Amino acid sequence: xxxxxxxxxxxxxxxxxxxxxxxxxxxxxxxxxxxxxxxxxxxxxxxxxxxxxxxxxxxxxxxxxxxxxxxxxxxxxxxxxxxxxxxxxxxxxxxxxxxxxxxxxxxxxxxxxxxxxxxxxxxxxxxxxxxxxxxxxxxxxxxxxxxxxxxxxxxxxxxxxxxxxxxxxxxxxxxxxxxxxx
Amino acid sequence: xxxxxxxxxxxxxxxxxxxxxxxxxxxxxxxxxxxxxxxxxxxxxxxxxxxxxxxxxxxxxxxxxxxxxxxxxxxxxxxxxxxxxxxxxxxxxxxxxxxxxxxxxxxxxxxxxxxxxxxxxxx
Numbered sequence: 104x105x106x107x108x109x110x111x112x113x114x115x116x117x118x119x120x121x122x123x124x125x126x127x128x129x130x131x132x133x134x135x136x137x138x139x140x141x142x143x144x145x146x147x148x149x150x151x152x153x154x155x156x157x158x159x160x161x162x163x164x165x166x167x168x169x170x171x172x173x174x175x176x177x178x179x180x181x182x183x184x185x186x187x188x189x190x191x192x193x194x195x196x197x198x199x200x201x202x203x204x205x206x207x208x209x210x211x212x213x214x215x216x217x218x219x220x221x222x223x224x225x226x227x228x229x230x231x232x233x234x235x236x237x238x239x240x241x242x243x244x245x246x247x248x249x250x251x252x253x254x255x256x257x258x259x260x261x262x263x264x265x266x267x268x269x270x271x272x273x274x275x276x277x278x279x280x281x282x283x284x285x
Numbered sequence: 286x287x288x289x290x291x292x293x294x295x296x297x298x299x300x301x302x303x304x305x306x307x308x309x310x311x312x313x314x315x316x317x318x319x320x321x322x323x324x325x326x327x328x329x330x331x332x333x334x335x336x337x338x339x340x341x342x343x344x345x346x347x348x349x350x351x352x353x354x355x356x357x358x359x360x361x362x363x364x365x366x367x368x369x370x371x372x373x374x375x376x377x378x379x380x381x382x383x384x385x386x387x388x389x390x391x392x393x394x395x396x397x398x399x400x401x402x403x404x405x406x407x408x
Binding site: 104109112113116120172173174177220221223224227228229245251252255256257259262263264265266267269272273276277280 | 299351
């Protein structure tokens, strides 16, 4: 993976597989502690304690098409390479939350990359799942919420081209504004 | 800060231009592999490319969806096209650049782009 937004897209696929109806992705940058916190939280089927411990093992997977499961291990590694930490909390029938903390000035920090493309990929093929995306730098925050958008759209598809183009610009412009506000 | 007010304008415009879609079952399904192997190999621009290109050409008979790992990780990004006649075509090592050709030749004109298929790549 060349950028963290791809790891986020990958880990969110697990939430989709877990039949989540709401997936919340948060990126919070703290310029005092020079840290970046990324979390992906879902209301999917969840995992048992034992399974939650196993998913960080690259040789654990529930799939049958291949013998390795690298999504979570890659994400964990990306954080730990910067001196950061990784946690996974999960409860059966409640959901899962995965968090990774990065020290973004570390030489092995990957760029966050194109979050608008990641959100677009998720929303375009999963119109029935709701996605909330928060991006914040210190106390400045912006939020994209497909539930709010669906209310505005009054039944029109959230994954129609016009709306997807809007979402892309909405994320790119607002995120740039938060990033540049000091 | 960009707000949702703009989305209301988009909604009103869409409401006026929405055609009644005929869901006659003659759908073409484009399935993009979005597991770790696919994403690491570049599936995101391929998926977004299909979504954009299909919308741009108003191909109401095409749906773009995703799937997990289908077991041929070395050929990712993998895209499967299912046509109403029951045929399945597997495109391998896809890129955003190849998407346009698959849309024009295969999805619009019904001609498989054989040089991108697994049959010609996996020799």
